[in-house]
Amino acid sequence: MSASYQPVNTDDDTHSPEPLPEPKKPRTFSRRIVALFLAFCFVAFASYKLGQWNVPSTVPEQASQSAAPEKPAVPSQDSASDSTGDQLEETPKPAENDTMSGKYSVGYFVNWGIYGRKYPPSLIPAQDLTHILYAFANIRQDTGEVFLSDLWADQDIHYPGDSWNDAGTNLYGNFKALYNLKQQNRHLKVLLSIGGWSYSAAFHPVVVNPTLRSKFVASAVALLENYGLDGLDVDYEYPQNEPQARGYVELLRELRAALDAHAQRKGADYRFLLTIAAPCGPDNYQKLFVREMDQSLDFWNLMAYDFSGSWDQIANHQANIHGPPISASQAVSFYTNAGVARAKLILGVPLYGRSFLNTAGPGTPFSGLGPAVGSRACMTTARCRSPARTCSTTTGCSRVGRTILRSVRWSASTTRTSEFLTHPVFNKHHSETEMLRYIHHLQSKDLSLVHAMTPLGSCTMKLNSTSSMIPLTWPEFGSVHPFAPRDQVKGYTQVIKELEDDLCKITGFHACSLQPNSGAAGEYTGLSVIRAFHEARGQKHRDVCLIPVSAHGTNPASAAMAGLKVVPVKTLQDGSLDLADLKAKAEKHKHNLAAFMITYPSTFGVFEAGVQDACKIIHDNGGQVYLDGANLNAQVGLTNPAVCGGDVCHLNLHKTFAIPHGGGGPGVGPICVAEHLASFLPSHPIIATGGKNAINAVSAAPFGSASILLISWAYIKMLGGQGLKDSSQIALLNANYMAHRLAPHYNLRYKNHNGRVAHELLIDLAEFDKAAGLKVTDFAKRLQDYGFHPPTCSWPISTCMLIEPTESESLEEIERFCDAMIHIRQEAEDIITGKQPKDSNLLKNAPHPLSVITVSDAEWNRPYSRQTAVYPVSWLREKKFWPTVSRVDDTYGDLNLVCDCPSVEETAHDFS
Template sequence: GVRNRSLLKLVARRTLATQADTDVFAPLDTFPDRHIGPDRNETSYMLSKLGYDSMEAFVAATVPQKIRVSSSSVSDASIPALSEGELHARARELANANAPFRSYIGMGYHNAVVPPVILRNIIENPAWYTPYTPYQPEIAQGRLESLVNFQTMVMSLTSMDIANASLLDEATAAAEGMVMAYAHCGQKKRTFFVDKGISPQTLSVLRTRAKGFGIDLVIGDALKGVQEHISTGKLCGVLVQYPDVDGYVRDYGMLTETVHKEGALVLCATDLLALTMLKPPGEWGADIVFGNSARFGVPAGYGGPHAAFFACSDALKRKMPGRLIGRSRDTMGRPAYRLALQTREQHIRREKATSNICTSQALLANMAAMYAVYHGPVGLRRIANKVHRFTQILKSSVESVGFKVVNEGFFDTLTVNVAPLDGVSADAVHNAALAAGINLRQVDAAHVGITLDESVTPRDLVDIINVFRTSASSPVLTVTDLTVPAELSVPAALQRNSKFLPHPIFNQHHSETEMLRYIHHLQGKDLSLVHAMIPLGSCTMKLNSTSSMIPLTWPQFSAVHPFAPKDQVKGYLQIIKELEDDLCKITGFHACTLQPNSGAAGEYTGLSVIRAYQESIGQGHRNICLIPVSAHGTNPASAVMAGLKVVPVKTLQDGSLDLEDLKTKAEKHKDNLAAFMITYPSTFGVFEAGVQDACRIIHENGGQVYLDGANLNAQVGLTDPATCGGDVCHLNLHKTFAIPHGGGGPGVGPICVAEHLAPFLPGHPVVATGGDQAIEAVAAAQFGSASILIISWAYIKMLGGDGLSHSSKIALLNANYMAHRLSGYYNLRYKNHNGRVAHELLIDLAEFDKAAGLKVTDFAKRLQDYGFHPPTCSWPISTCMLIEPTESETLEELDRRASFEFCDALIQIHQEAQDVIAGKQPKENNVLKNAPHPPQVIALPETEWNRRFQFSHFTYRPYSRMTAAYPKPWLLEKKFWPTVSRIDDG
């Protein structure tokens, strides 16, 4: 119709403009035109509506002049732009620079076989990787169900009472568990015993976390050394690994009984596949069980991202970190899922929280859950049996030529003593392995480690065996020479006898047809960027381009062990170096680390680096952190984790930082002031003119400035954290730099620092990285979630400096145009002296609550009826919505844009609210209070339509089905439906 003709005209206009403006020799597949929504004409139109004749005039009215940076700081001269085709050619070149060795290093990382149905339909599917954390459960039932599957899988395999919906990685899960044990003991017992069989990266992360909380770590043999620490009365917990890093499978039943008598907790790091054969920790008394779920169908990816699992006893559930999905009911009484026990989390408890976890690893948890659904208990046991039998064959073959396997009980890992053979060293074995294209674990001068997995073929197994036979000068074997031992090598007392995964969901979708349909059944319940914009303030839900995602699953990137020798990962290291360099250019800082694998982890890392620097100059006593009351909850939680005391700073009536209060408190605490955390632009959506003054106050009083980079999308090429006065900032690569949110993770939170902080960037115990005075690791892998760094690298390279800067300008323009459209209907809470907002806007709905009892939640749920994801609700102010359109939303016709349909929806909802205020609909029974209206409600028989289920009496709906379901004509053409009615947000 008319709309289609308008679309054709728009396409034709864009095409002609492109043809006229493009050099015939230039690439036609340039990325800025694909990523940035408004074209030149549309940009001019929006500028004119706002009263500006140029983009520069608009930016000058929006961003304070004194913090502006030179246009050349982030430009194509400093970051040249590549076309999509050029980017893929460069990515292929770097992928081929990674050597395709087979890695059996283990240490918590395994090769995984990703079922193609999961690869294509989840990890490569934007309907799964572009949604946000499921804060709006009515439009997120699909991934909520899948995360419940993940939790159920973990509880069943570990035999624990309750499990969360994932954590960042195994090492940080260990740190979370340690702090749980410390909190459980009332923060009075400070000794935490760690068994020597723990992975070295886990131990390093534990040391980092223990320092902030003042926990004393003791490392030793848990079966022999715990008793002396029990006698001190200071023990809060014991951590064991089962199987441990060297492959030992030990019985910890008696240890658990002893520790429990003293009121301390037992924590267990474990392996889900091993637990299909081993007695689960819950059966021998563990209180907290965690590990890496990645061997359930998630590639190694040079270290991640991977979903850690975390389970505990019911008594500990209110101290458990991370998201927890629970079962509830909607207003029709139908079962539905939602986030549960949210009062545990940092956004509620702030500095009283014991964890700062926000982003987790939802996408990877969904992959692991789907792997379990696809294989089921029988399939998982077959995989485990194959891995174990291959390990048995390897043991007998290695020992047959004179080597000694030191761990008698094992699942998939052997530690081989090569010393019994004269003239053979671990180095000689490693060299033989490398010559065969194989990586083994370098334990020490006399020991070699091998960990097998489901990817190992009989040919691979023979190749590994022949590495040892060649080293021993013995004849090589062939596949036909292999024999399988009759008995398992798991001690009888530790063999699993209990059933696992009995739930029907793990026992019915084993054909690809059924699995495909199940994945798409869940997918259809969730609103993602494939359906509509997701205007969540402070979340930057921009395009996650297909071009930047494509290299992610290439085997040269996905099948790389994080501890592979550096000469085998030259492509990865080049990408990492280029990304670090570009991020330093963008932020104005000197150095960067990519290790933190979430924004909150970046905050914690930055503060830990500040503390290490202050200790190095004799200022380690500084322990006060000033934080505005408007800050995101992760800020105070991160400060406490870093060992700091939080002092809140007031904000003024206009939302800006109260500089007088800041100065008063900085001077009051000048002898102990460690840091000041500030988000810029502010969480109220405004560039504050006094940011440099605030930073100067802190520096004059001996502190360092941590600039939270959650809102960096408003800064790129216009200003930067260094110019604002910061010493360190974190960036959310899953916001500004286009890594998809994945329904609640993965994320990456790198930090960039000034030169004086660079020596303290985090190191790693296995692969050298970080500064020369590095703090201990903050993540399991040296480069965190390394594989998804490729996405941000590609995004930056394809936009180039000019495109990056233009993206920020359009993000500002879109937000201000939206503010202009809505200002006649809603109270725009904060803006600068020119009437401008930054990249997001805060609308206040308090007047509707006062006049008609209509809450923020009512507006949010009604937006779902219009096919939109609501903005951020009730934060940073309880009566407000925070809206961020990003630069990626496109115009459909001259004044009709996806985001402006969103404006039309909010304007229509304003009218619906006015009808309630005017008495046309009752305050307790109206189209907002009853929203959303899923198909089951719209399809009710007439008698049922006129009854509201949340009341015990009959109440008639004072509006039509068309008003409920199709309040705007364009919804007849395209509408996303909620799948359940309202669920308590709790």
């Protein structure tokens, strides 16, 4: 997210009639209520709400505007008089449209939708739309200038297929994606929507000031021209008095004149469109000079929703077509009676609803609001004839007002025509017995902690105890919806609060947020909190992040995603942080320094002796310290991030606190912060979280992956304070014992001044490559023959193995692993001395599965015995895990990369 991102209401509040208060503690929960997804579009029949992004550039206007241009609306020669007595031309007919049988299907696409919703323009169902309103541009109150609210989304983000090597000034982001969408759908038009609820207050001074209106008009038309748009949509919510209402009329007149002049100047053979978001509440539409406004408009987007909410005293329908106190039919009658042609009214349809607590139904009081109903729930209840009803034996009844969609037209393009489930396995196992055996067969191929140590460095593959995971199976926890009202999940809430308190005690910090779903998400969240802190102090310009080259691998990517410029910091020969280089760079960037990310202990497997000095350097130069908690397992009960001098840290509950993290998830990456950052912790639109200055939510659920929080809660409670400290001490002891055993045989890359490592050790295998062409991969593959999962390979240094035994391993298992590594070292020596050939040997041919070992004597052509290949040590005869395949094609994998994560140096910002 770029630094230009402007906080707004949630993407579900695009057209709320007033800001929605934080929900009171509701007392009911319906299992049919799904995620809050206030997706709404202005359409004739149904509606869509689309995601969004932003971008500036130089796409040729003619190319962008060539698709099915609008023809000018021809006003009547007759004149009439409106309620003010002014002589006006007859209301113009709507602009002609050559698609959708003359009907308009209009959708708002909000530029923040590309973030939380991950909804790029390419997902827009363009074949079902005639117009896209790109929302929202902002307004400068002091000058009247219209400007893009998120340049990163609007014009800078690169989508798949975008080149990074284009010469000159080029357009990317949402605007380029929308331009591509128009090329594929020639009927489609794109308008820039200005304002919206979040930015509407800026209209008040602008519309009443001719100078500011002039700047508004000029800048809006300039954006239209620069980005090749088809028109403008004004979303002013709402004029509060007559001067503002008359100023609104003048603003639309001036925009209409400017658009027509622009068309004439460009020789465009069609009319640039001008629309507005029109209110449907009488308190707002009765203030408008509708007939005068209509002279300038091509159509009106009626906000026919949010008729009832927290601002009312009684519950009522959300978007009723007929009936008091507010309805769409009343609004339509008002506008048509004022002279607006029906064909120019686009009726908005909300695909969401609000729930009212403890109410007998429409027209009766309610005690508060419950969770909103998302679009999926609306679809599934399309045949309902009355509001949904949810009851509880303890809380009474509540009602959910839903928009009833009698019919929704689905495009033929959404129907799958290709074959699926064609692999034989989907039609091979026809009984539970067969399926059970098949699944167990797959399971038997995996080496896990039930077989042997998994010494992946920086991964902390400790025991995930069964006792701490059993509660996940309990329905009292597993069947709870993430948006359940707090008073219905008091026990769950207590567990969450206790876990937050425990993590604060462990880290020494003041407050905690459990919302981030991974370590990387925690990093992004912590950096976003730091950015919000600087911005609150009027120092938004602080955007430089210093990161040591020994930092955890995701640090530079998280910093870049948070809109920070990465500056790498050197390390010394012993792997420790170069404090002189840190100080020099901190002072160089002191006016723009935002943060310093440091991993403690470092990924090089050493404690940074100068960590407190490093933190002081950063604070002296105005920055904040982000201490990466990926390696917290080495310090629990011994020290903590606060003692080190940090301001914020994240924790990997799926590492230090025993949540399983195989198969890519799920994980939890909570952040803990010092007191001065507590008010910036993430908020949530449904369940109140965070502080008064909270950043936007970073997860769909208020407490992230809440169900697995039970594992860490149980882990901490069962161990207690002393047990947690013992765990860290044993982890350190195991790593140092392993380092002591391997040191005579391998080169330990980094140690501290006492010759010790932290919780993991880095062994350098470069000498074997030079002497015999043996790579890190060869040692890793040979370890599989000994029944071990390989350590982390070729990271953080390409010639190294990073080994982390954790506290879960017994001395016997550690000895077994060390024996295997020492024996492999002897096998490597045989290759170096020529006892085995360099191109075909025990390491290069490893691992050795049964399919290789059981070939006939005539087929066995390797320069060593089968026994040496699969039983190099005696204890393997009793405890042997067989690899199921031999080598994969490493060359193919190298040439067909799936992911290539850049180093700190590669992401460094160029300040030249």
